[in-house]
Amino acid sequence: MPQTLAVEQLQAVRLITLQRPQALNALNTELLGELAAALSAAEADPETRAVVLTGSRKAFAAGADIKEMAERDLVGILNDPRQASWQTITRFSKPLIAAVNGFALGGGCELAMHADILIAGEDARFGQPEINLGIMPGAGGTQRLLRAVGKSLAMQMVLTGEAIDARHALRAGLVSEITQPEFTVERALQIAHAIAAKAPLAVRLAKEALLKAMDTDLASGLRFERHAFTLLAGTADRDEGIRAFQDKRAPQFRGQ
Ligand code: CAA
Numbered sequence: 177m178p179q180t181l182a183v184e185q186l187q188a189v190r191l192i193t194l195q196r197p198q199a200l201n202a203l204n205t206e207l208l209g210e211l212a213a214a215l216s217a218a219e220a221d222p223e224t225r226a227v228v229l230t231g232s233r234k235a236f237a238a239g240a241d242i243k244e245m246a247e248r249d250l251v252g253i254l255n256d257p258r259q260a261s262w263q264t265i266t267r268f269s270k271p272l273i274a275a276v277n278g279f280a281l282g283g284g285c286e287l288a289m290h291a292d293i294l295i296a297g298e299d300a301r302f303g304q305p306e307i308n309l310g311i312m313p314g315a316g317g318t319q320r321l322l323r324a325v326g327k328s329l330a331m332q333m334v335l336t337g338e339a340i341d342a343r344h345a346l347r348a349g350l351v352s353e354i355t356q357p358e359f360t361v362e363r364a365l366q367i368a369h370a371i372a373a374k375a376p377l378a379v380r381l382a383k384e385a386l387l388k389a390m391d392t393d394l395a396s397g398l399r400f401e402r403h404a405f406t407l408l409a410g411t412a413d414r415d416e417g418i419r420a421f422q423d424k425r426a427p428q429f430r431g432q
Pocket residue numbers: 198199200202203238239240241242243279281282283284286305306309312313314315
């Protein structure tokens with residue numbers, strides 16, 4: 177039984193809720209390990225088509241656990257067991273939607289940026305305050321933030337450590353929607369259920385193709401897209417999608 181998060185299955189959607197309220201969901205070794213394990217389990221479960229990740233109303237996650245960090249020297253950091261957990265989180269290939277209320281700071285902001293879609297409550301705050309601790313982001317913050325919000329705002333956030341609010345995050349393209357905080361999870365679940373009803377192979381390849389756009393040149397990205405598109409032409413779900421459109425009924429996708 178995980179101690180630092182709750183996992184709930186809601187039909188084809190798995191809801192993972194970070195639960196370390198005493199530390200505003202700070203990402204210690206245990207929490208990151210349990211999160212990596214929960215995502216691996218969701219990855220392995222064919223019935224789970226999408227995952228929603230959330231925290232509490234006060235904090236999605238307030239970053240790496242600073243108390244734990246204080247106990248680690250350079251050798252400890254080089255052998256940090258949290259690295260393996262981050263790698264598992266990064267590799268997660270099903271659709272991942274973050275429902276962010278309250279603080280998403282440091283590693284918490286980096287974790288939210290692992291999600292494919294970010295939905296924020298009006299009170300959400302996103303920031304990379306590591307510079308205030310004499311360090312810098314180390315779980316993808318410099319790379320993913322710049323790709324999400326552009327150079328100027330990423331530089332401003334990382335070099336000053338100042339957070340932005342949900343409206344600013346929406347304008348900057350870091351999140352795709354904002355909601356009243358009490359509806360953030362509900363809205364993320366709605367989106368997850370909508371995705372879960374689509375053809376799984378198409379969803380998987382579309383996600384992969386979109387992610388390619390962030391780290392490859394246009395020609396390679398277009399080549400990948402063409403290959404993926406062609407691959408999907410041979411799937412039973414494509415036949416079903418087209419047949420259902422012609423029959424004027426909802427498609428029944430099987431992931432084949
Ligand atoms: N690590 C460990 N404990 C944390 C924490 C963190 N990142 N953030 C908050 N907590 C703890 C606090 O120490 C406090 O515990 P105690 O009551 O035992 O002292 C409890 O959570 C509640 O926090 P506050 O009393 O500080 O709550 P607040 O509402 O006054 O302030 C806050 C909220 C602005 C988020 C403030 O807690 C804060 O600044 N936290 C640190 C944020 C931060 O610097 N994150 C970056 C960490 S470094 C990193 O993330 C690097 C990386 O991944 C590579």
